[in-house]
Amino acid sequence: MTDQHTPALQLSGIAKSFGSVRALEHVDFSAWPGEIHAIVGDNGAGKSTMLKIVTGIHDADAGEVRVNGSVESSHNAKTVQDLGVAVVYQDLALVECLDIAQNLSLGNLPRRWGIILDRQRMARDAAKVLSDLKVRVGDVHTPVGLLSGGQRQIIAIARAVRMDKPLILLDEPTAALGVQESARVGTIMRELRAAGKAVVCISHDLEFVFAHADRITVLRLGNSVGTRRTADTTRDEIVGLITGAFPADGRPARAQKEAP
Numbered sequence: 321m322t323d324q325h326t327p328a329l330q331l332s333g334i335a336k337s338f339g340s341v342r343a344l345e346h347v348d349f350s351a352w353p354g355e356i357h358a359i360v361g362d363n364g365a366g367k368s369t370m371l372k373i374v375t376g377i378h379d380a381d382a383g384e385v386r387v388n389g390s391v392e393s394s395h396n397a398k399t400v401q402d403l404g405v406a407v408v409y410q411d412l413a414l415v416e417c418l419d420i421a422q423n424l425s426l427g428n429l430p431r432r433w434g435i436i437l438d439r440q441r442m443a444r445d446a447a448k449v450l451s452d453l454k455v456r457v458g459d460v461h462t463p464v465g466l467l468s469g470g471q472r473q474i475i476a477i478a479r480a481v482r483m484d485k486p487l488i489l490l491d492e493p494t495a496a497l498g499v500q501e502s503a504r505v506g507t508i509m510r511e512l513r514a515a516g517k518a519v520v521c522i523s524h525d526l527e528f529v530f531a532h533a534d535r536i537t538v539l540r541l542g543n544s545v546g547t548r549r550t551a552d553t554t555r556d557e558i559v560g561l562i563t564g565a566f567p568a569d570g571r572p573a574r575a576q577k578e579a580p
């Protein structure tokens with residue numbers, strides 16, 4: 321159950337090194353139910369690493385991750401789904417040799433009498449998900465390997481939406497998309513927010529971020545250097561935080577727990 325008084329996601333003092341590369345030094349972050357929270361930062365700032373720590377692909381060296389109030393200890397992709405997290409990775413995790421309908425059903429394959437894969441239902445479900453999202457990709461039996469980068473991105477997003485989890489993590493969801501498709505993703509994010517979900521969206525596209533996010537957290541060189549309400553900040557301030565032209569916010573003694 322989601323609870324409006326508990327962050328959907330809370331990271332406190334997260335650190336992570338890969339050998340001698342210090343990907344994350346100190347990251348504090350919270351996202352609340354019913355908000356779209358953008359994460360921005362230069363290439364290599366640690367955004368994708370942060371997301372992969374939440375989903376259990378990497379273990380943090382230090383710090384704490386809470387999903388809906390519960391501390392995550394050692395976890396993996398399966399348990400993270402059980403915790404209520406849907407994710408679209410930057411390096412999209414679709415299976416090229418499977419068709420659109422099969423990809424949309426991954427992890428949740430419909431079976432008849434518990435054994436036989438129900439292909440008709442899978443195709444029907446996939447067509448419905450895509451039409452609900454107003455996504456046009458033609459035939460749901462098209463192998464994903466034949467789709468364009470943008471079409472794959474939309475399918476990956478549709479798959480995450482279909483999981484219907486309280487926390488949705490998107491890593492560069494619009495990187496391969498045209499203007500109309502990006503706007504469509506923005507609309508999908510707003511619909512998720514309206515349904516009370518927490519949407520965390522990593523993006524380099526500041527125009528997209530300013531158009532859709534409620535709050536913005538900036539990562540610089542593995543540190544969370546500031547969180548701003550979109551309504552109270554400017555592009556200049558965010559760019560200054562990204563580049564270091566503006567100093568990082570002082571670190572609170574404890575991770576911030578205030579509601580947005």
Ligand SMILES: Nc1ncnc2c1ncn2[C@@H]1O[C@H](COP(=O)(O)OP(=O)(O)OP(=O)(O)O)[C@@H](O)[C@H]1O
Pocket residue numbers: 338341342343361362363364365366367368369370410
């Ligand atoms: N599996 C890994 N092994 C070694 N180093 C890694 C690994 N994953 C990330 N890194 C390093 O950690 C740092 C942060 O990488 P990360 O992918 O989190 O950045 P990012 O903010 O997502 O960048 P981008 O905007 O380019 O996607 C980089 O220096 C990167 O080379």
Ligand SMILES: [Mg+2]
Pocket residue numbers: 367368369410491
């Ligand atoms: Mg990345």
